[in-house]
Amino acid sequence: MKVGAHVSISGSRVSSDDETPPYDDIRNAVHRQVAFGGNCGQIFTTSPQVWAQPEISDEAAEGFRTETETQLEGPWVIHSAYLVNLCTPKEDLRRKSKASMQAELDAADKLGIPYVNVHLGAHTGAGVEQGLDNAASVIDELDVPDDVTILIESDAGSGTKLGGEFEHLSGIIDRTETDIGICIDTAHTLVAGNDLTTPEAVDETVQRFDDEVGLEYLEYIHLNDSKHDVGTHKDEHAHIGEGYIGEDGMKAIVNHPDLRDLPFALETPTEDGRGFEWNIEKVTELREE
Template sequence: MRVGAHVSMSSSKVSSDPEKPPHDNIANAVFRQVAFGGNCGQIFTHSPQVWQNPDISDEEAALFKEQTDSELSGPWVIHSSYLVNLCTPKDGLRQKSVDSMQEEVDAAAQLDIEYVNVHLGAHTGAGVEGGLENAVSALSELDIPESVTVLIESDAGSGTKLGGDFEHLAYVLEHSDQNLDICLDTAHAFAAGYDLSTEEGVYETIEELDEIVGLEHLKCVHLNDSKHACGTNKDEHALIGEGLIGEDGMRAFINHPDLADVPLVLETPTEDGKGFEWNINRVKELRN
């Protein structure tokens, strides 16, 4: 079972092991993942709230790869900046988004990371079809290294954001000349109207995903419970089994036979003294 968390590369709150990097370093993510009990995971290469280059030295990359090979099963996923908007009709934002994504896929190749995860973004008035066409066009400008695959993440679908409907994901994969796959976020899918709170709902949702997109394209799951009801389009994550998807839905999802080999990455909150370690252990407890 491959399960882990979205972890920081910050030097704060990292083990006092004398061999650990003494400052913010991409390799800190490996130490932190191991401490939480994860064997795969996700990172930001920089603050997701600003336009910034990853700026990873060859020495840092070598240490990250060495520690990953010795400590984890993998894979790692890079999550792109929150500022990236592939669907935008605005030329300036589009160019910044393309440039940022190019930096991320290049960083992924440098780190031997297989996946870069990105939200489609919001069409902000261009319309659904226009927004999807904008995303396809923006992605076509990327020079994606052969070892890297961009994952389009499902969205909660609030406002003009796209990716809430499985059809949006399918459209981009079908019309893009890039080799793309997807990441399913359980909290987002639930908020977008796919009921994952029961075993029946989980099986219906996975069947629909297979029919519309194809499960062969599902390379990662962001496993999160939801603080808001199904179909509300509200994106707020909850502890595993303690949100409105609940224990029954989480158990059914984790044990779905078609998902057995898909890496599970947690983006759960830290609440009531329960953080990533508690949530990872909870996932393992729910696995039959």
């Protein structure tokens, strides 16, 4: 089973070797993933709250690739900055979003990471069709490395944000000339109006995704429970099995024949004395051989 967490790369270099001086290093992500019990996962390459370019030395990149190969099953995925808005009609935001995405794609190529995950963003009044057109045009202007794939993440669907409906995901696939994939967030999918609370509901939602988008495009899953119910459009994650999806729904997801072999990255909270280690262990307990 490929399961891990969204881990931080920040801080001094984490090492069991006392002779190694501390320094900021992206290899921290590998060490932290292993410590949590994960074997794949997600990172930010920079602060997601600001427009910043990844700064990764050749030494750190080589070390990251080597340590990933020897210690993890993989694959990693880079999550783009929260500021990126592919759907925007505003030229300045479009330009910044495109530059940020290109930097993340180049970083992924340097690090040997096969995926860059991004939300479609909000059309802010331009309308769904124009928003999807805008997003497709940005994607097609990017120089995507051969071994990297852009993943469009499903959204909770509030306001003018796109990605909450499967139709939006199929719409961007149809519009772009670039080979892209999809990342489903289970919490987002639930609150956007798709039931995942029982095995029967999971089967129905997966079938509808296949009918409207196509399972062949599904490359990654953000595995999160939700603090809010179906159709509420409120994005707040819960511990695995303790939210509205619950143990029955989560067990059905991680064992579903069309989903079980995909990589799962957790973005669960750190609260109530529990964090990623507890949640990864919970997922492995729900998994059936």
